[in-house]
Amino acid sequence: xxxxxxxxxxxxxxxxxxxxxxxxxxxxxxxxxxxxxxxxxxxxxxxxxxxxxxxxxxxxxxxxxxxxxxxxxxxxxxxxxxxxxxxxxxxxxxxxxxxxxxxxxxxxxxxxxxxxxxxxxxxxxxxxxxxxxxxxxxxxxxxxxxxxxxxxxxxxxxxxxxxxxxxxxxxxxxxxxxxxxxxxxxxxxxxxxxxxxxxxxxxxxxxxxxxxxxxxxxxxxxxxxxxxxxxxxxxxxxxxxxxxxxxxxxxxxxxxxxxxxxxxxxxxxxxxxxxxxxxxxxxxxxxxxxxxxxxxxxxxxxxxxxxxxxxxxxxxxxxxxxxxxxxxxxxxxxxxxxxxxxxxxxxxxxxxxxxxxxxxxxxxxxxxxxxxxxxxxxxxxxxxxxxxxxxxxxxxxxxxxxxxxxxxxxxxxxxxxxxxxxxxxxxxxxxxxxxxxxxxxxxxxxxxxxxxxxxxxxxxxxxxxxxxxxxxxxxxxxxxxxxxxxxxxxxxxxxxxxxxxxx
Numbered sequence: 001x002x003x004x005x006x007x008x009x010x011x012x013x014x015x016x017x018x019x020x021x022x023x024x025x026x027x028x029x030x031x032x033x034x035x036x037x038x039x040x041x042x043x044x045x046x047x048x049x050x051x052x053x054x055x056x057x058x059x060x061x062x063x064x065x066x067x068x069x070x071x072x073x074x075x076x077x078x079x080x081x082x083x084x085x086x087x088x089x090x091x092x093x094x095x096x097x098x099x100x101x102x103x104x105x106x107x108x109x110x111x112x113x114x115x116x117x118x119x120x121x122x123x124x125x126x127x128x129x130x131x132x133x134x135x136x137x138x139x140x141x142x143x144x145x146x147x148x149x150x151x152x153x154x155x156x157x158x159x160x161x162x163x164x165x166x167x168x169x170x171x172x173x174x175x176x177x178x179x180x181x182x183x184x185x186x187x188x189x190x191x192x193x194x195x196x197x198x199x200x201x202x203x204x205x206x207x208x209x210x211x212x213x214x215x216x217x218x219x220x221x222x223x224x225x226x227x228x229x230x231x232x233x234x235x236x237x238x239x240x241x242x243x244x245x246x247x248x249x250x251x252x253x254x255x256x257x258x259x260x261x262x263x264x265x266x267x268x269x270x271x272x273x274x275x276x277x278x279x280x281x282x283x284x285x286x287x288x289x290x291x292x293x294x295x296x297x298x299x300x301x302x303x304x305x306x307x308x309x310x311x312x313x314x315x316x317x318x319x320x321x322x323x324x325x326x327x328x329x330x331x332x333x334x335x336x337x338x339x340x341x342x343x344x345x346x347x348x349x350x351x352x353x354x355x356x357x358x359x360x361x362x363x364x365x366x367x368x369x370x371x372x373x374x375x376x377x378x379x380x381x382x383x384x385x386x387x388x389x390x391x392x393x394x395x396x397x398x399x400x401x402x403x404x405x406x407x408x409x410x411x412x413x414x415x416x417x418x419x420x421x422x423x424x425x426x427x428x429x430x431x432x433x434x435x436x437x438x439x440x441x442x443x444x445x446x447x448x449x450x451x452x453x454x455x456x457x458x459x460x461x462x463x464x465x466x467x468x469x470x471x472x473x474x475x476x477x478x479x480x481x482x483x484x485x486x487x488x489x490x491x492x493x494x495x496x497x498x499x500x501x502x503x
Contacts, residue, residue: 030169154342329383
């Protein structure tokens with residue numbers, strides 16, 4: 001075999017090597033992700049929720065900004081402020097930026113690493129002479145070689161060829177994790193909107209009950225004054241005065257805890273909107289009625305709910321990420337090939353540094369294969385598979401919990417709605433009874449005890465209705481949260497329907 005034949009074969013090998021590398025680079029080890037498993041498929045594909053009440057619910061598409069249906073501009077302002085300034089939401093946004101930065105870092109691992117270096121060196125050779133030229137000890141030593149200058153400028157590059165897809169799997173895992181953190185941010189928005197609405201409803205509920213207690217106490221004080229006047233004229237007994245005094249004091253005692261609850265609600269709303277306690281006192285201290293519920297509530301269907309809930313999307317994306325990490329660790333079983341290169345200039349004179357004859361280069365493939373790791377790679381793969389199984393179980397738990405949450409919220413809302421209707425009937429009856437007893441007491445037919453009992457019943461019925469209406473509104477908020485609403489942009493809810501099973 002002559003030199004020309006060897007040279008020809010070498011050139012062929014050189015040409016085929018990149019093709020072989022590209023062919024191997026198309027190989028990606030590890031299991032491919034085919035979507036999350038079907039959990040409770042019958043419930044998920046049903047056209048209606050199991051616990052949906054017969055009245056007050058419609059199975060049409062639910063709006064994203066559900067709080068707009070309450071027609072309360074103050075509530076709308078508070079939720080907008082919370083979504084813009086809440087510290088928890090800022091932390092979630094920071095975590096999202098972190099995850100996206102990590103994804104960019106993983107993608108950069110696919111590209112070559114290039115570094116530059118430059119050096120200037122001056123040295124002097126040591127003087128090794130001991131004797132002078134005449135051979136006499138103590139003679140003057142020679143000065144040796146003079147200073148030597150050396151200058152170098154170069155660029156180093158290395159590129160690990162992703163033969164078996166370890167880097168691609170790492171990028172896939174980082175991308176899925178970034179999507180999961182984005183879903184976490186959406187979930188934080190859902191929870192925040194619900195928390196602000198609940199705190200606002202608490203405030204208006206407490207203000208309404210405080211106003212009712214104050215009116216009742218004023219009325220009872222008037223009754224006490226009239227009874228004291230009658231006692232002075234000898235037409236009423238002292239025991240009647242004492243009974244009314246006790247009732248007035250009892251009613252006024254309920255004002256103190258209500259005022260404390262109002263203060264707590266004001267401070268909670270301030271913190272939720274990113275402000276200091278007390279910042280909203282002037283804005284919200286004026287009493288206002290409870291928001292008005294819409295006549296019917298749109299809830300959609302179970303399939304839409306499962307697709308739009310951010311916590312389900314986060315669990316599904318983390319399942320995909322853990323699946324990709326299996327392939328990332330399996331790639332450690334196989335050899336890694338890197339291409340190393342170096343180009344540079346070196347000279348003893350900086351003016352001659354960039355001349356052609358001072359140019360040098362080096363290019364070499366580098367093979368690394370960890371043949372004996374005593375089970376470390378196998379342990380990493382086993383751990384990644386167990387992590388994938390855990391993520392799959394967590395996804396299953398999240399889906400089942402979401403179905404339970406939505407159905408329980410629907411059941412509570414329907415039952416509470418009926419409860420409010422019954423209590424309103426009780427209130428109307430108590431008011432009619434109190435009016436009749438008051439007329440009989442004025443005519444001298446009924447006793448003061450009868451009147452006090454009727455007033456207590458009326459006051460209790462009014463308090464029950466206000467409390468029940470507040471609880472119904474809170475159940476409405478919980479229902480919207482269970483449906484996964486509150487994170488999409490208003491009017492663009494169609495974009496919220498993600499591909500939880502096929503993305």
